[in-house]
Amino acid sequence: MALRIPKAELPLEVRENMVQQLGAVPENVEVTWHSPKVAQDDMEFGGEVGAWDAADASLKSFAQMAVPALVG
Template identity: 65%
Template sequence: MALRIAKAELPDELKQGMIDQLGAVMEPAEVLWHNPKVAQDGLGLGRLVAQWDAADESLKSFAHMAVAAQVGCSWCLDVGYFQAQNENLDLKKASQVPRWRESEVFTPLERDVMEYAEAMTNTPPTVTDELYAGLLDRVGPAAMVELTTYIAFVNFSTRGNTAHGISSQGFSEACEIPLEARA
């Protein structure tokens, strides 16, 4: 997929911060910088979302990658897998998220979270009362609200990136276990 809009020039300080954190400048920021207010607010919201701590990080990571795989956001899947490695999450499991239904490495809770993420991502959403109640019983109200809002934020990001034509920057190539393709 090719970018549908040229990259804008980022301020040097912002570029350096991204290079320090990820080793590269994030292409979504370069695209969004055509409207600095939108870019700054989006980056700020992402930083706030990253501070939420009621839901398990592995569950959020798997949900993020499940949404990215379903929407087809190779950039989000790529950076999500890279972040899983940097957060010391289970890379064997993370590598299997694109084909989670065929994989045997996930717990029932992890499977339900990815099913929930995909159900939220469907248009229209296909979340059932049974799926929601089952997750709520296991993770509790605070984590359920966080997980739901997190998945909604990931949908916002993945769909915007895909519409702009943003694709993988190769972050996951630094990971020791290759990322599986969606089945």
């Protein structure tokens, strides 16, 4: 599948850090880098979401009630 937006050239230090951390530079970063502020905010948000490790304890009870309702 061809990209509609051409990839932007990342600064060398950013490219090296990505390769070191991820093994490669993700295509979405190369495409969003046309607006570096947007790309950096997107990476920061992704990092914060990746740090989530559990759902809120109050949601657990809702899930436990929903399963029997779905199963019947």
